[in-house]
Amino acid sequence: MQKSKLKVIAGALLHDIGKPAYRGDKSKNHSISGYEFLKDTVGIKDTEILEQVKYHHKNMIQDSSIADNSLAYITYIADNIASGADRRKVDENQGFDMDMQLESVFNILNGNNQHYKYKPQTMENGINYPIENEISFSKEIYKKICDDIVDCLKGIDENNSEYINSLLEVMEADCSFVPSSTSKNEIADISLYDHCKITAAVGSCIIDYLEQEGITNYKDELYNNSKQFYSKKAFLMYSFDISGIQNFIYTISAKGSLKLLRSRSFYLEMLCEHLIDTILKRLEYSRANLIYSGGGHGYILLANTSKNKSALDEINNEINHWFINNFKTALYVADAYTECSADDLMNSNGTYEDIFRNVSKILSDKKGNRYTAEQILTMNNNHHQDGERECRICKRSDTYIENDVCGMCQKLIDMSDDILEKDFFVVLNTDSGLPLPFGQSLIATSADTLKTKWITDELYERSYSKNKMYTGRNLSTKLWVGDYHTDKEFKKLAQKSEGIERVGIIRGDVDNLGKAFVSGFDKERVSLSRTAVFSRKLSIFFKKHINKLLEENDINGLIVYSGGDDIFLVCAWSDAIKAAMILNEALHKFTQNTLTISVGIGIYNPSYPVASMAYESGDLESKSKSSGRNKITLLSVNNTENEKYTFEWDELKNKVIGEKKKCLEEYFVGQAEHGKNLLYNLLNYLRNTTDKINIARYAYLLARIEPERDADERIKEKYKAFSRQMYNWAINKEDRLQLIMAIYLYVYETREKSEE
Secondary structure, eight states: OOHHHHHHHHHHHHTTTHHHHHHHSTTSOHHHHHHHIIIIIIOOOOHHHHHHHHTOSHHHHTTOOOOTTOTHHHHHHHHHHHHHHHOOBOSSOSOBOTTOOOBOGGGGSTTOOOOOBOOSOOGGGOOOOOBSSOOOOOHHHHHHHHHHHHHHHTTOOTTOGGGHHHHHHHHHHHHTTSBSOOBTTBOOOSBHHHHHHHHHHHHHHHHHHHHHHTOOOHIIIIIITHHHHHTSOOEEEEEEEEEOHHHHHHOOOSTTHHHHHHHHHHHHHHHHHHHHHHHHHHTTOOGGGEEEEETTEEEEEEEOOHHHHHHHHHHHHHHHHHHHHHHTTSOEEEEEEEEEOHHHHHTTTSOHHHHHHHHHHHHHHHHTSOOOHHHHHHHHHOOOOTTOOOOTTTOOOSSOEETTEEHHHHHHHHHHHHHHHOSEEEEESSSSSEEETTTEEEEEEOHHHHHHTGGGSTTEEEEEEESSOOOOTTEEEEEOOOOOBSOSSHHHHHHTSSSSOOEEEEEEEETTHHHHHHHSSOTTTOOHHHHHHHHHHHHHIIIIIHHHHHHHTTOOEEEEEEOSSEEEEEEEHHHHHHHHHHHHHHHHHHTTTSOOEEEEEEEEOTTSOHHHHHHHHHHHHHHHHHTTSSEEEEEEEETTEEEEEEEEHHIIIIIIIIIIIHHHHHHSTTOHHHHHHHHHHHHHHHTTTTSHHHHHHHHHHHHHTOOOTTSOHHHHHHHHHHHHHHHHHHTSHHHHHHHHHHHHHHHHHHSOTTOO
């Protein structure tokens, strides 16, 4: 990376570092505070970085004597663009509140109009739910943040591109809940971290654009004529989308399928991260330019230069050639970019949504016309010899097979346990690990081995930490990974079920996320910053907080995949509904009821084919969405008969479990076996109530359990209430479906482990 661009990124990331220092000591403005903090406390001596911190506001830069090509002019306008993209006026009194909390971005999502805030804390302090309470961002909290920043920055060389992503990690760890602006006249829902990140992204693009245009007088272009610059198409919004993910993950048939599901899901996530970091390295940017990634999809902000466009085309061609050679047509990457201006990014003219619409259209067109003539010829010429064996897992026969497994599947199996147990994942410039595009491979390792061996090895390219923030040489980013597990096998999870030994497969997906991503904020408030904050919050919930939620509630289960907006969990069946309801309630609390999730839960014998479990539970999730969204659909497997029941979340909680299942438990307490025999028979009639004869038979069955005449009056009254309730529920459609599911749950819970 060019030194000047590296310094722009470092200066932009640190340009507002004086805010926590200033708010802790209100004797100076934050530009001076930041300059002195970095120079005197942290020990940064680079004048080009310090100038960006000191002169990034007009009142400081207009009277300065800095050179016309000072990088401070780039950070100055990048800060203005980022501020224009994240600050929106509100009708309140002028002034500042230095103790202000960060407001929630969900306050204004999807028509919401709340005023929730976050507790002052760092990223390491657990789930920070939005709250109504006022908790001042005290001087002591700001001092602790500054102390943490000083400790972390001491191990980072801001003039070495190999450490630039670590600088971003420090800012995220300490400043994710620090408000960027404390003006009472603005919505304070953009954190200092997110503002500095966007500033660095914009700044790195500007310096590339200026270089291409041959502009060296930054003062004239970016300060004196800034209004004209805002309208120039200086930026590219780049997007990629990997097709074939579902089939790649779930088209497996072999022993140890749970391991393969986990490793294939993780592998696809790593392919995305690897593609992102390859793009950023070749085009010489940092992770600050990554706006969003998740579910095989991503957005990156880049400079509008011919060099970048050519490089992107080359990278896409290269990775698709690699996919063809390794997976044929199973996986494909479509990519697209559209030119945009600072005005577009700030939504000054209401054109922000057009950026994403344009990119989406190009992506869609590319998916319909996937391959180049050269790639088609490659596929047609890839013949394999007759008599080759077939991989028992992926069914490939065009590669070397040993012990009935191809090399790729064997390496995925080997990686599976490491995903749960290792702390770091290392990309090496060799083919000795799990294969990656661009001639590289992936291995998992411990922190000690990374430090003592790999980080100094000549084959070392970069590394990713898991679920903890670290700094270090070419440490790309931390990966939030849903790795919670109590067991690693279906059978063991089934054995931990209450009642019958079954596993519950949970598939879930956030409703209308694409719509919320593009148009969830109104036209006056939608911006690049809010899009980035919103997507980051959601990713953290599903990749990081999910581990805490399952652990705190003692769920017997394992996360196969939990990404930017969807989940795949395997649980002991009796914990599956509990886990789904916990996640649903936590998501509502986390997003202030602005987002909903649709879920499908299948209940299966642990020996049932895994691919079938995955597809069937996916169909249940689709049933929830097609039934109006924000619902849960359950499948009870009764030998060969499959049934689907869709409920509102509160309906399942209050009506199915809280009312009807509770009624069964209370009536049959102490006589579970007698109750099961009756309920099996009642179920047969409940499922076919269109036949009036079945209703009569149903009533007759209830009558047969009436207590004897000389029975205790309390028993008689209990029976009367129970039979009346059971009959009334049977003749009402909604109650009947709720009762059927309640009976299933009760019967499964009271079955003996050995029963079928």
